[in-house]
Amino acid sequence: MSTKDYLEKDYYAVLGVPKSATAAEIKTAYRKLARQYHPDANKGNTETEEKFKEVSEAYDVLSDTKRRKEYDEARTLFGSGLGGYAGTGAPRGGGFNFDFGDLFSGSGTSHQGGAGERIGDLFGGLFNRGGRTTTTGATRPRRGQDIESEVSMSFGEAVDGTTVSLRLTSSSACAACSGTGAKAGTTPRVCPTCEGTGAASRNLGNFAFSEPCRDCRGRGLLVDDPCPVCEGSGRGKSTRTIQARIPAGVGDGQRIRLKAKGAPGENGGPAGDLYVQVHVKPHPVFGRTGENLTVTVPVTFPEAALGAEIKVPTLKGMPVTLRIPEGTPNGRTFRVRGRGAPRKDGTKGDLLVTVQVTVPPHLDDKARAALEEFRDASEGTDLREELIKQARSE
Structure with a gap:
């Protein structure tokens, strides 16, 4: 179907519904008319057969939210139906008597690149059909490609942030032919x-969709005598080294986007983005949970039982003193505030300290005698009695 036919038809009038009709109202109207004009109910009647096709076509557009919106926008842009449009010297009400190509190409206006050309661009953007642009595929600005890279860093560098050197290889204009692809x-x-547009139109029923031209592969130009360096592609490989800032608090496996650090654009187009996959080496002492650092600190049984003040290491800082209360069980975690990884607001997370009661592998006579005395003094309390009762009750 031509663009003219598409815009001249009033699909709302075909279905007998107002422009404000809901999806349910449109569906109800279609079903009623479809039963009325269905070919099976009107065998041999070509008039009702054409009416059935018209009703089906209207429903195909208005039942699809996106297509209905595009249809409404186009008809609003050009007025209610194009039958009433009149160009210079054309009488109103005289029907559709002007050339769409003139309207979209801008030839009907005295201003180069004026309203007609802008209308053509807009209409082509709505439906990918009709109007053409004066910019060829070869001179149209194009965004550069995105680039993927990887970087490994230490645990401390990931927490504090660092600047790394990245050697990148990307596609760029061939230096021998300046990107034209020609010898x-x-x-x-x-x-x-x-x-020269670099795009071809593919018709899919009521709509035509734009796709890269198969002959020139979207470039808009054909090369008869190709450049021997790039073999006519117009592209070459370029290698460069950049300094990339990795933000503080990055985690292992995180993918960071560095805007406009990718391949350079063509014909004044913007550069692509750089995506960096971060690999963080494990630390022998510290771990990490979100914005908090973790550390496991060994303590003796007397320290846990009687309470103590112990020294706890911090990342790239002096140790801090942590007070362990009397009767601290094995595996208890304490929080040292402000000693973790940086947050986005500039503050820091916490250091989570887990105590681990250690048992000495060997005891001298004095230590053994002291423990035996403690054991004798604490006899009479069976720590496992309640556990055994609960196991039997199930």
């Missing part, structure tokens, strides 16, 4: 298939 002394020609 020195020759120039590429405009692709006759897409006429």
Whole structure:
């Protein structure tokens, strides 16, 4: 279907519903009309058959939210139906008597690149059909490619943030042909298939969708005598080294996006982005849970039983003193505030200290005698009695 036919048809009138009709109202109206004009109920009647096709076409557009929105926008842009449009010297009410190509190409206006051209760009953006742009695929600004890279760093560098050197290889314009793809002394020609736009239209029923031209692969140009360096692609490989800032508090396996650090754009287009996969080496002492650092500290049985003040290491800092209360059980975790990883607001997480009661592998006579005396003094309390009762009750 042509763009003209598409915009001239009032699908709401075909279904007999107002423009404000809900999806349910549109569906109900379609079902009623479809039963009325269905070919099986009107065998041999070509008039009702055409009416059935018209009703089905209207429902296909209005039942699809996206297509209905595009249809409404296009009809609003050009007025309610194009039958009432009149260009210079064209009478209103005289029907559709002007050339769409003139309207979209801007040839009907005295201003170069004026309203007609802008309308063509807008309409082409809505439906990917109709109007053309004057910019060829070869000169249209293009965004550079995104680049993937990896970096390994120490635990401390990940916590504090660091700057790393990254050697990147990306696609860029061939230096021998300046990106044209043509051998020195020759120039590429405009692709006759897409006429330099780099795009071809593929018809899918009521709509046409734009896709890269297969002959020129979206470039808008054809090369008859290709550049021997890039073999006509116009692209080459470039290697560069950049300094990338890895933010503080990055975690192992995190993927960081560095805006505009990717491959450079073409014809004034923006650069792509750089995505860096971070690998953090484990620390022999510290671990990490979100913004908090973790550490396990050994304590003796007397320290846990009687209470004590112990020294606890911190990352890249002096040890801090932690007070362990009397009767501290094995595995209890204490919080030292402000000694963790940096947060986005500039503050720091905490250091989570887990105590681990250690048993000495060997005892001298004095230590053994003291423990035996403690054992004798604490006899009479069976720590496992309640546990055994609970096991039997199930």
